[in-house]
Amino acid sequence: MLDLTRLLSLSALLLGSVSTASAQQDPADPFSILSPQAEIQLTTPDINPVERPHTGVHTFRDAYLEARGNRGNIVTETLWSVERRTLSGELISTETRRLDFGDGFVRDRQADSDQIYDFATDRVLTLHAETVSSEPIAASAHRQMDVFTRFTRGGELEEIAGPGGVSFERFWIEAATGIRAAAVELVRQEAEDGTIEVRRTPDGSAIFATTPGRRGDNTYYDQLSRWMRHTLPIHPDAVDAVGNMGQLPDSFSFLVFSPSSPDGRRETWTLTESRGTLADFPWPATHTAASAGEYALTNDTIARLVSRGLGAAHRPEVTPTTENFIYASQSLMQAGDLPGAYLTLMQGTQHEGECLPNTSGELCSAMTRVIIAGLGNAQFQEIANAIANRASDPAALIEALRSYIGRRDYAGAAANLMTAQASARLSETYSASEVLEAFAAAAEIDPAVPLLYWHAGRYAVSQNDIETAWLLFDLACALPSATSETPRRETGALVERLRNISPRFFAAAQ
Structure with a gap:
């Protein structure tokens, strides 16, 4: 028993x-x-939880579009001229960038990459020859938070050593990652022509400047600024200081200090073309969800x-x-x-x-x-x-x-x-x-x-x-x-x- x-x-x-x-x-x-993890203060009051549609790496086109829901089909196609110059004004490089703005998304069309930043689902889609890969925006934010934490010891360091013995103020790491330890006091100035400049001191160089658009035919500035966060090294407090202008700017520029530009450079984006058209969300009907190999x-x-x-x-x-x-x-x-x-x-x-x-x-x-x-x-x-x-x-x-x-x-x-x-x-x-x-x-x-x-x-x-x-x-x-x-x-x-x-x-x- x-x-x-x-x-x-x-x-x-x-x-x-x-x-x-x-x-x-x-x-x-x-x-x-x-x-x-290291305690990091919030960057803006924009923190209310938002319920997003459930999509993932496995989601096929029809299910993805269903998750996005009924949205507008007006797309504004834009072309930008980009110049990079040294702080003394010497031209470093130029290129042309094409951005499409739709209801809840920004499409970044480059020669070697065609990506859709879809804020309706918080996903980044990459278009390949016959497939579409899908990654969560959270992965990008997590990566940047990790970089910031490692380089600044959770926001403790004021100076960060770079390659070749070059050191950078924490401010520029914050600009590069979009993560900052505490609010930064900045000076916002507006010129008579409407140009807005943001400086670290009243007499300093503009770290971010933008000229409001004259066309008044779109309301995509907020989406542009969120796309910037993923792709351009502009300090988040500088973007916040400008505020939401509503329409796309005619131009914007920003200052960069980084390991590739230890002496600094200024990058200027000028809007050269903008036109509205009717178009579906840019996941082609011929494309399926990507396999693991992509x-x-x-x-x-x-x-x-x-x-x-x-x-x-x-x-x-x-x-x-x-x-x-x-x-x-x-x-x-x-x-x-x-x-x-x-x-x-x-x-x-x-x-x-x-x-x-x-x-x-x-x-x-x-x-x-x-x-x-x-x-x-x-x-x-x-x-x-x-x-x-x-x-x-x-x-x-x-x-x-x-x-x-x-x-x-x-x-x-x-x-x-x-x-x-x-x-x-x-x-x-x-x-x-x-x-x-x-x-x-x-x-x-x-x-x-x-x-x-x-x-x-x-x-x-x-x-x-x-x-x-x-x-x-x-x-x-x-x-x-x-x-x-x-x-x-x-x-x-x-x-x-x-x-x-x-x-x-x-x-x-x-």
Whole structure:
């Protein structure tokens, strides 16, 4: 007869640990995107949360246009002459830039890049020959925040050393990144002809100047200023000092000090053409959503991971069901493979959420049956104990799972995912390639697990691969399993943090 006290205590211990990832992230977790960061003050009052349509790296054209909703089809096509000169007036370079302004978007047409900054969905789309890639604006804001934090120690340094021994005031790093530690006092002056100049001191050079437009045929200045935030090194407080002029300016100029221009340069944009036309949102009907190979991913393992996630997001009907996991677990139990049966049901919790004591549901009931059957089984006890103690001893978990990671069933998926998470915590022992390979191996077996991409993204952040991280976050939020609630909630929290710190990367609050 079983020892009932022992059974209940062991069941509580194991059921309290069967989920490998679905609980709320620990703020002290070094791999958490919500871990404490240097305190940075808000740049503008424009911080109210804004509900955006849910789109992602997986979204095809029709679904993307549906998410944008019914919007106007008037587009203003503009042509700009751009000059760069030294501070003594010597010409450095010239070019022509074409920008199209539509309802909620700015299209930046360049010879080597055709990008749409879509503030209606907070995405940046890149048009390729036959496809469109899509990245969240939050990734750009996150990258700039990371650069600012690293170079200025969270806004503490007043002088930042550049290459070749050149140093720069923090102001110019703030201009380059669009992130600033505290409000900067600037002087705004308006000339008789309407030109607005912003200076750091009354007698200093204009760091930003703009001549209001004469045409009065558009209202796109706010979108222009938000596009500037992504592409031009103008200090956010200088843009705010000008205010919203409504119409596009006839010209604007700004001062730059950077590693490429240590002695300074002035860049001037002059509007040479502007005409309105009727046009649809510029995602061509002939273009589909890009594959993983068309993103700038850092290595082939990440490309495999993203590719599997895209496949799962595009085919939600292949997501495993409760019955799939229970049937697979029962088959393993009948074959005497209790550890495999246990790991299989743990993989099920990656889709349905963790089993806790007194939790009802078919999957959790099946988990209890495996635990009862496993009492006294040495192999089962080894796996169960290693999982129960994984937070305090990740190395032991990796060792216990070593003989299971080669399996190509659900038990192998669970073993690889837990190995990936444990090895990520032991970064001094395991290389990034080893960690990512474990994530990819788990995705190749069961690609529809939201928390797999969520944790892989968190690891990518720890490796400073922020752009990849946000593609993985996209996938985590897109997959239909119940556990996608965790990445959706925490990604939303991070987006709002980024909006608060750097609002002009995003659409205006409404």
